[in-house]
Amino acid sequence: MITVVGESLIDLVGSAGERTFAALPGGSPANVAVGLARLGNQVTLATHLGDDTLGRLVREHLEHSGVRIRILPGAKEPTSLAIATLDTDGVADYDFRVAWDIHEPPVLDDSCRAVHTGSLATTLAPGADVLEAFLAAERARGAVTLSLDPNIRPSLLPSRTEVVARVERQVAMVDVVKVSTEDLRLLYPGEKDTEVARRWLASGPALVVVTRGGAGACAVTAAGEVRQPASRVDAVDTVGAGDAFTAGILDWLGQAGLLGGARRGQLAGLDRTALGDLLRTASVIAGITCTRQGAEPPTRTEVAA
Structure with a gap:
């Protein structure tokens, strides 16, 4: 079983200059949880949802x-909202109405083998301090x-110095990191993504994966x-693609028997052949x-097809 910790929200998705928006369930951690569940994993999402119409939409999804x-446990806040405006290539620019004020972290079940978190949940105080x-x-x-x-969201964050310090503290605590080149450009302007990954x-960490959008991805371990390259698809939009990639990474590791604290040494030993298979699988999932429209990751049957 995998536990995902973080925000759930509604994405209002529309094209730049248009007045019509679609209300779609989202939130990076919630998207990862959905991606893992659709691939057949047992998943618990520890999150905040308001007792309101938007919260019920997210819960049903x-x-x-x-x-x-x-x-x-936390403050009684309404369900969070993200406004995603798409450019002509389907790339989203976000504006947020979000609160993350949790008072306690989740208690993990004995069957839990992995915990995933990130995005606003690990950067937006006060909940980020708890996590x-x-x-x-x-x-x-x-x-x-x-x-x-x-999953850096610059419109909601304090100074870059503070964000870099927090991210680096958290990176040093975990086993697997997935990060985009867009995130790395915000954190370390002018630095090569592979140098930051190393x-x-x-x-x-035992494994660092960098996603590069249409340019593909790279993965680094001590062994390789x-x-x-990216999967070639006719893209409608990129909403949730990175989260689907993350779900693909964790699913691949689970299928390979590499989740759980006792597997850390084996995880660090993944070689070029294994890393290539991991990236190909995650790329297909993100490509689909x-x-x-919106964060709608595939099932295992769809991936196989």
Whole structure:
């Protein structure tokens, strides 16, 4: 079983200059949970949802996909909202109406083998401080694989110096990091993504994956480094594509028996052949998601087809 911790929200998705928006369930951690569940994994999403119309829409979407929902103790806030405006290439620019004020982290079931988090949940105070302490405690306990996608949202963040410091602390606590080149350009302007990936790897993780949009992805472990081109698809939009890629990574690791604290050494030993297969699988999953409006990742049957 995999536990995902983080925000659930509604994406209002529309094209630049248009007045009509579609209300689609989203939130990076919620999207990852849906992606994992549709691939057949047992998934719990620890999150915040308001007791309102938007919250009910998100809840129905999650439950229909097979995600178990656990509401974290925290302030009584309405369900969060993200306004995604698409350019002519289907790339989204986001504006957020979001709060992340949780008071306690999740309590993990004994069957849990991995925890994934990231995005607003690990950067937006005060909830981010709760989650960071949780990651540190779980790293010390050593029972589960810890996964992070920083998924930087600059419109909601403090100074770049503060964000870099927080992200680097969290990267050093986890086993798997997935990050986009867009995120890395915000964190480290002018630096090569592969150089950052190697530096992050040396700070603690066993696996670092960098996604490059249409240019593909690369993965780095102590045992190897590989680059993989992107799947070629007729994209409708890119909403949720990175989250689908993350779900693909975690699903591949689960299928390979590499989730759980005791598997960390094997995870760090993934060679070029294994990394290439991991990236190809995740790329297909993300590519299918790009052919649909909103964050709608595929099932395992669709991936096989």
